Structures are given as C-alpha cells and as structure tokens.
Amino acid sequence: MSRHPDTWSRPPFIANPWLRWATYLGAAIYVVWVVTTIPIDWERVAAGVERAGRIFGGAFPPSFERSQLLIDGFLESIRIALLATAGGVLLSVPIAFMAARNVAPLPIFYLGRAIIIVARSFHPVIVAIIFVKAVGFGPFAGVLTLVVYSIGFVAKMLAERIEEIDMGQVEAMRAAGAPFFSTLFYAIFPQIMPRQIGLTIYQLDSNLRASAVVGIVGAGGIGATLANAFGRYDYDFALAITIVIVAVILVSEAVSGYIRKRVG
Amino acid sequence: MSSISEQFGREDWSRHTPKQKARRFVIFAVCAAAIAWALSSIEVVWAWVWDSPQQMGDLFGRMYPPDATNLGVILRVLLETVNIATIATAIAVIVSLPVAYIAAQNTTPNRGTLWLGRLILVTSRSVNTIIWALLFVAIFGPGVLAGIIAIMFRSIGFIGKLLGEAIEEIDKRPVEALEATGASRLKVIAYAIVPQVMPTFWAVSILRWDINLRESTVLGLVGAGGIGIILQGAIDTFNWPEAATVLIAILVLVILGEIVSAVLRRRIL
Amino acid sequence: MLKITDLVKRYDGGEPVLKNLDLTIEGESVVSIIGSSGAGKSTLLRCINRLVEPTSGSIVLNGTELTSLRGGKLRAARRKIGMVFQGFNLVERLTVMENVQSGRLGYISSWAAIMRRYPKKDIRRAYELMERVGIAHYANTRADQLSGGERQRVGVVRALMQDPEILLADEPTASLDPKTSEQIMGLLRDLAGELKLPVLINIHNVAEAKEYTDRIVGMRYGRIIFDDVPSKLDRDAMDRIYSGSPHADRSDTGVAAQ
Numbered sequence: 001m002s003r004h005p006d007t008w009s010r011p012p013f014i015a016n017p018w019l020r021w022a023t024y025l026g027a028a029i030y031v032v033w034v035v036t037t038i039p040i041d042w043e044r045v046a047a048g049v050e051r052a053g054r055i056f057g058g059a060f061p062p063s064f065e066r067s068q069l070l071i072d073g074f075l076e077s078i079r080i081a082l083l084a085t086a087g088g089v090l091l092s093v094p095i096a097f098m099a100a101r102n103v104a105p106l107p108i109f110y111l112g113r114a115i116i117i118v119a120r121s122f123h124p125v126i127v128a129i130i131f132v133k134a135v136g137f138g139p140f141a142g143v144l145t146l147v148v149y150s151i152g153f154v155a156k157m158l159a160e161r162i163e164e165i166d167m168g169q170v171e172a173m174r175a176a177g178a179p180f181f182s183t184l185f186y187a188i189f190p191q192i193m194p195r196q197i198g199l200t201i202y203q204l205d206s207n208l209r210a211s212a213v214v215g216i217v218g219a220g221g222i223g224a225t226l227a228n229a230f231g232r233y234d235y236d237f238a239l240a241i242t243i244v245i246v247a248v249i250l251v252s253e254a255v256s257g258y259i260r261k262r263v264g
Numbered sequence: 265m266s267s268i269s270e271q272f273g274r275e276d277w278s279r280h281t282p283k284q285k286a287r288r289f290v291i292f293a294v295c296a297a298a299i300a301w302a303l304s305s306i307e308v309v310w311a312w313v314w315d316s317p318q319q320m321g322d323l324f325g326r327m328y329p330p331d332a333t334n335l336g337v338i339l340r341v342l343l344e345t346v347n348i349a350t351i352a353t354a355i356a357v358i359v360s361l362p363v364a365y366i367a368a369q370n371t372t373p374n375r376g377t378l379w380l381g382r383l384i385l386v387t388s389r390s391v392n393t394i395i396w397a398l399l400f401v402a403i404f405g406p407g408v409l410a411g412i413i414a415i416m417f418r419s420i421g422f423i424g425k426l427l428g429e430a431i432e433e434i435d436k437r438p439v440e441a442l443e444a445t446g447a448s449r450l451k452v453i454a455y456a457i458v459p460q461v462m463p464t465f466w467a468v469s470i471l472r473w474d475i476n477l478r479e480s481t482v483l484g485l486v487g488a489g490g491i492g493i494i495l496q497g498a499i500d501t502f503n504w505p506e507a508a509t510v511l512i513a514i515l516v517l518v519i520l521g522e523i524v525s526a527v528l529r530r531r532i533l
Numbered sequence: 534m535l536k537i538t539d540l541v542k543r544y545d546g547g548e549p550v551l552k553n554l555d556l557t558i559e560g561e562s563v564v565s566i567i568g569s570s571g572a573g574k575s576t577l578l579r580c581i582n583r584l585v586e587p588t589s590g591s592i593v594l595n596g597t598e599l600t601s602l603r604g605g606k607l608r609a610a611r612r613k614i615g616m617v618f619q620g621f622n623l624v625e626r627l628t629v630m631e632n633v634q635s636g637r638l639g640y641i642s643s644w645a646a647i648m649r650r651y652p653k654k655d656i657r658r659a660y661e662l663m664e665r666v667g668i669a670h671y672a673n674t675r676a677d678q679l680s681g682g683e684r685q686r687v688g689v690v691r692a693l694m695q696d697p698e699i700l701l702a703d704e705p706t707a708s709l710d711p712k713t714s715e716q717i718m719g720l721l722r723d724l725a726g727e728l729k730l731p732v733l734i735n736i737h738n739v740a741e742a743k744e745y746t747d748r749i750v751g752m753r754y755g756r757i758i759f760d761d762v763p764s765k766l767d768r769d770a771m772d773r774i775y776s777g778s779p780h781a782d783r784s785d786t787g788v789a790a791q
Binding site for chain 2: 030034045144226230
Binding site: 437438440441442443446448451452456459 | 692
C-alpha cells in the first residue's frame with residue numbers, strides 16, 4: 001500500500017483540546033441554562049397570535065387623519081435634533097481636546113476619557129428618563145439627552161482624530177513663536193476640521209433617529225406622539241407615525257451620506 | 265527700490281475667493297437660521313431651563329450615597345439582561361445569514377429575492393429597538409420574550425446589511441475556480457464564499473452583541489424585561505439611592521461588555 | 534481528444550472575440566497558445582469549460598458535446614476539465630488541503646464537503662500529488678501563507694485532483710518571477726507526460742512556450758494564424774502573430790530569434 005496517509009482533519013479553531021472542549025461545553029451549558037430558566041409566560045405568549053391579529057387589523061389602513069399632530073411632533077423632533085447637535089458638538093470640542101493623549105496633561109486626559117465613557121455607556125433612553133425627572137417632561141429634556149449622546153460619539157471620534165494629527169505642524173507654529181490660541185487655530189483646527197464637519201452631519205442624522213426614541217419616555221418630539229398613540233390603542237395612527245419616521249430616517253440618511261461624501 | 269506691495273500691486277490677501285466666501289457665508293447663515301428657528305419655536309418653559317443646573321445637582325444629591333441593599337436582585341436581573349442580549353444576538357445572527365445571502369447582488373437568486381432581502385433589511389434597520397419592543401410588548405405581553413424578539417428584529421437588519429456588503433466585496437476568482445471544477449452551488453458557497461466572509465461575520469456579531477448589551481438595559485422601560493424594569497421602579501418610587509446603584513451596575517456591565525468584545529475581536533481576527 | 538469547430542464568441546453584440554475558430558488537440562500533447570493581449574486566448578480557454586458562454590460553434594471533448602450542456606451535466610463535464618489560473622484563484626483563508634480537495638467537490642457529497650470528511654483515497658491521492666510537486670508539508674497551512682510559486686503548485690494539484698481528461702492553464706506563470714515560472718512550466722510538462730494528460734496553456738512568454746511545449750498555436754484577433762511545432766515558429770511567424778498590436782511584447786521576439 002502507499003506510504004501516504006489517508007486521513008486528514010482540519011486544524012481546529014482552538015488549538016488546545018482542553019480549552020476547545022471547555023469552550024464547547026461551556027457554550028452548551030449556557031444555552032441550556034438560559035433556555036430552561038428564562039422567565040417566559042407561555043400562556044400569555046400563546047394569546048399573542050390573536051392579539052397580533054387585532055393590532056395589525058387595527059393598524060391597517062394607516063390613518064393620516066391627525067396629520068397636524070404628526071407634523072408638529074416631527075418639527076419638534078427636528079428642533080431637538082438641531083439644538084442638541086449644535087450644543088453637543090460645541091461641548092465635544094473641548095472634551096475631545098481633554099481626552100486626546102497627545103495634547104492633554106494626564107489628569108485632564110483621564111477626566112476627558114471618563115466623561116466620554118459615561119456619556120457613551122448609558123443608552124439615550126436612560127439618560128432621558130433621568131433628565132425628564134430633573135427638568136420635567138418636554139423637549140428640553142430631549143435636547144439635554146441628545147447633547148450627552150452627541151458628546152459620547154463626537155468627542156470620542158474627534159479625540160481619536162486629534163491623537164492622529166501631525167505634531168510637526170504644531171512644532172512649526174511654536175517655533176514661529178505663535179501663542180497658544182494661534183497654534184490651535186493654525187496648526188490643529190485645519191487638521192481636524194474635515195472630520196469635525198463629517199461627524200457633525202453624521203450626528204445630526206443620529207440625533208434625529210434618537211429623538212424619535214427618547215420621546216417614548218417623555219422627552220418630547222415624535223416619539224412622544226408615537227407612545228401616546230400606542231398607549232391609546234390608536235394602532236392606525238401609530239403605523240402612520242412609524243411609516244413617516246422610517247421615511248424621514250431614510251431621507252436623512254441619504255442626505256447625510258451625500259453631504260459627507262462631498263465634504264470628506 | 266520697490267516694496268513687495270508695489271511689485272505685486274496689492275498688500276491685502278484673503279484665503280478665499282469672493283465666490284468661496286459667499287458660499288461659506290450662505291452655509292453659515294443657513295446653519296445659524298436653523299438654530300435660531302429651533303430656539304425660538306421650541307416649546308420649553310425657560311424658567312425650568314435656568315433652574316435645571318440646580319435641579320440636576322439636587323437629583324444627584326439625592327442619589328448619594330447609592331443604596332446597595334437590593335444588590336442581589338439587581339445582579340440577578342443584570343444577568344438576565346446579558347442573557348437577553350446574548351440569545352437575541354445569537355438568533356439574529358443565524359436568521360440574518362439567509363437574508364444577507366439574498367440581499368447581496370452577486371448571490372441573490374433573482375431580482376425579486378434581491379428586493380425582498382433589501383426590504384427586510386430596511387424595515388428592520390429603520391425601526392428602533394424600543395419601537396420594536398413597544399410592538400412586541402403589545403403582542404406578547406410584558407416580559408423578556410418581547411425584549412428578545414425586539415432586539416432580534418433590529419439586529420437582523422444591522423448584521424444582514426454588513427454581511428451582505430461583505431458578500432458583495434468578496435474576491436470572485438476562487439468562485440470562478442470552484443465553478444470550473446464542477447462543484448454545485450452549495451459547495452461553491454461553502455468553500456469559496458463562506459471562508460471569505462467569516463472574518464466580517466465574527467466582527468459584526470461581536471459588535472452587535474456589544475450594542476445589544478446597551479440596548480437591552482433600556483428594554484425594561486417599556487416593559488420588555490431586563491434591568492430597565494428595576495431602574496423604572498426605583499425612579500417611580502423616588503428611590504434615588506437604589507437608582508444610583510442600578511446606574512453604576514449598568515455602567516460596569518457596559519464597560520465589561522466593551523472589554524470582552526475587544527478581547528474576543530483580538531483573539532478571533 | 535478535444536475538437537473545436539467553427540467557434541464564435543461575441544460579447545454583448547460587439548465585434549466577435551473568436552471568429553469561426555477551429556482547433557483539434559489529440560493525444561497527450563502539451564499545446565501552448567500565444568498571441569498579444571486581446572487576441573482571444575483567455576476567452577477560448579474559458580469557452581471550453583463554459584466559464585464563458587460560446588455564441589455558436591461546437592466543442593467536443595472525448596465524444597461529449599460541451600456547448601449544449603446544462604446544470605448537472607455541465608458540472609459533470611467540468612469535473613473532467615482541470616483549470617489552472619493566472620491569479621491562482623485559491624481560497625486564501627482555507628488550508629492547502631482544503632484547497633486541494635476542492636478539486637474533488639464535483640465528486641463528493643455536500644455533507645462530506647461541508648464537514649471536511651474527505652474519502653480516504655482522495656486524501657492519499659492529495660498527499661501523493663502534493664509530494665510530487667513539493668508542497669506536502671504545507672497540508673495544514675493556510676493558502677495565504679504561501680509564496681506565489683507554492684500557491685500555483687496548489688492550483689495545479691487542485692486541478693489534477695479532478696482526475697481531468699484535459700488540463701487548461703490560463704497564463705499560469707504570468708504572476709510569477711522568471712525562475713519560479715520555469716519550474717511551473719517544467720512541472721506542467723512533466724505531469725502531462727506522467728499522467729498521459731493533454732495540456733492547453735495560454736502563455737505570454739514565447740521563450741517558455743518554445744522550450745516547454747510540443748506544439749504552438751498563434752492567435753491574432755480571434756483567429757488561429759499559426760499552428761505548428763515550436764521549431765517552425767520563425768521571425769516571420771512571430772511578426773504575423775504580434776504585428777499591428779499595441780500590446781505586442783517585442784522582447785519576446787528577441788528571445789525567439791536566438
């Protein structure tokens with residue numbers, strides 16, 4: 001017979017057999033444990049089919065009768081998104097400089113990073129319910145929420161951009177005897193401006209999306225209109241709102257993508 | 265001796281041409297007008313706005329010190345939150361595979377399936393998790409199932425879109441080579457397409473799990489299970505010290521999730 | 534025996550790329566096709582295994598008419614036609630063994646393919662061929678770790694695993710350095726002899742064509758204008774094949790004239 005081997009098996013994904021089998025076993029146990037312990041009320045779920053029929057039956061055809069309410073809700077969402085983007089981006093610039101390792105002293109760097117981590121970690125809905133409790137129902141809570149949300153994203157991305165800047169330009173300015181703010185305006189801002197504009201437009205789009213959600217917990221905008229319609233079982237109006245939300249998001253995504261391509 | 269200004273006939277310089285200046289001015293004016301419109305027409309009680317720093321301070325004052333007496337329950341529900349995110353991500357990953365397959369131009373069987381795939385992706389992506397949760401709570405009643413399905417519905421669009429793009433960007437030459445060996449469609453997929461999209465598949469799955477961990481913390485606010493229910497309860501009863509504990513727990517969970525996904529990404533890719 | 538008669542290929546109503554082309558390959562000869570870029574060499578090769586759909590004409594391989602096959606019958610016919618590519622066309626993220634075994638995909642079940650449960654005789658055959666070309670020790674290495682010459686050896690073994698009745702090679706050495714390129718050409722010639730396999734090679738390098746093949750077919754603008762043993766390829770024939778083309782590689786002419 002031939003001296004060549006006639007068996008072959010693919011090199012395993014995890015080389016160590018103990019670790020491999022422990023991973024498989026661990027995953028299997030986890031799945032079984034979750035599936036058996038998860039608290040699901042199956043009787044209530046079984047009633048869901050019938051309820052789904054009622055909801056979808058009630059939702060069709062979508063009702064645009066109260067279109068004034070719909071338009072008002074949207075205008076409010078747009079206002080919230082605009083103000084939150086303006087405020088969030090303005091605040092993001094100093095925070096981004098604080099959180100950039102190459103320009104900030106260590107204690108300030110840690111403070112900047114901490115602000116970004118906290119802003120990023122909490123879902124806007126959680127931030128919204130806290131602001132609603134603190135400053136009352138309505139769009140102002142929504143603006144504050146989305147300012148925090150904007151800082152979490154814009155300041156993080158901007159800080160990363162600042163860490164990548166060419167320090168040679170900064171040195172050149174300093175060598176020419178430029179004071180701090182001149183250095184900032186001539187050596188650093190030109191390098192981060194294109195990214196900043198792109199981020200701002202992206203964040204405006206994100207904020208518009210998020211403003212539809214924070215309204216559900218009382219922070220104003222179209223989300224509040226949607227939550228109300230849902231609460232009053234006006235499923236036809238809720239569907240109309242959802243359709244408009246989806247349409248606006250698609251348009252805003254396309255516009256934002258177009259502008260970013262032009263600027264980028 | 266002629267001065268430089270005489271040589272060049274001018275001593276003023278401007279970075280932008282008049283046309284550029286006009287364009288920049290218009291863009292600036294539009295932005296300013298938009299903000300002015302938003303500020304003037306937004307319905308807020310300005311007294312509340314001026315009052316808000318004090319209110320915020322007050323709120324955080326009432327949160328301190330955090331009350332950890334319910335920590336056992338909080339941790340148990342936090343684990344349930346992780347389970348919701350993990351199970352929903354796992355199911356969404358599996359469901360999104362065929363969706364990505366039909367939504368990618370180079371693998372979809374025909375135009376009809378291509379548009380079906382894109383319709384599924386757009387619907388799933390454009391509706392936020394919380395809105396999906398509202399719907400499923402209405403259908404299945406409050407509880408984790410509504411949360412799992414809501415997260416699943418939102419994730420399918422996200423994963424499916426990115427995977428579909430990865431399929432569209434594969435190197436087509438191995439596909440051609442395997443077709444030339446007489447391999448059937450299924451085998452070409454298994455040998456030439458799947459290995460090429462595997463890295464994206466893992467990266468996208470891990471990224472979405474990380475996002476879902478965050479999203480699952482708020483499902484409870486609309487009744488769809490997880491830590492949000494406890495947070496809502498604490499806030500409704502003005503139990504601010506406990507709310508503070510829950511917030512800290514969420515912060516730790518999200519940061520841990522980010523570390524775990526960073527480690528996984530580095531190990532797998 | 535491969536018999537091509539009156540083959541025409543036209544892309545989307547443009548000028549035909551192949552114009553009423555006839556070509557017969559008998560026995561186990563190594564045949565090279567030369568011609569400038571755009572002469573239709575690659576299209577001709579791809580028409581044979583139907584990676585490109587011929588517009589009209591007939592291609593018969595050992596009694597099977599290939600141009601009218603569909604579905605399962607086309608796949609069964611493709612199993613018998615091995616192909617080696619210019620860009621190797623390996624699946625980079627799979628191991629060498631998986632790439633080699635992918636030549637058997639037309640023979641094994643989908644389940645065996647997906648689970649990587651290859652038949653024992655296929656594995657033995659793979660090791661034999663891999664050792665023959667000097668890559669057996671790479672069986673468990675991922676294809677993207679290999680050098681160009683090693684990758685092309687994997688490509689050759691993959692094609693041979695198909696147990697082909699003919700081997701097509703589309704510019705198999707164009708992505709390789711000169712030394713490796715000669716090794717691969719020598720390998721193709723030797724394997725053709727050992728396995729009693731006809732080989733059809735598209736090639737840019739006329740010197741290699743003359744040294745390693747038994748017969749040279751010269752193409753120009755979709756037609757065959759030269760078909761003879763390498764020694765008959767003189768300066769005049771070279772001029773006819775490459776003249777009037779902006780892509781003509783004049784350095785080849787110099788080598789050929791030696």
